[in-house]
Amino acid sequence: IMEVITLTRTSNKEIFINTDVFLSVARATKEWNGIMLNHKEELLQIDQVEKELEDNNFLLFTFVDGFGRKQSIELKSVKVTV
Secondary structure (H helix, E strand, O other): OEEEEEEEEEEOOOOOEEEEEEOOHHHHHHHHHHHHHHOOOOOOOHHHHHHHHHHHOEEEEEEEOOOOOEEEEEEEEEEEOO
16 A cells, blocks of 8 residues: 555536646645645645645645636545555
8 A cells, every 4th residue: 555645626617627646745745835826825844734634634725716617726645555
């Protein structure tokens, strides 16, 4: 069993799902922070993301884009069998 981090983007008005898979929390945090920079949101440290994933198993960010679509971005810890 292996633990990976997934970053999933979804929209409520279109069938749009995009999932990236990361093998390290550091790389996933870098990607998450890149998205948060675009939205002028708080950036997180690797240890903050590790704790959040340990405590809640996910981070969630939602917003409405310029076209009125509700968007969500979820960072989640997932166990997979290899």
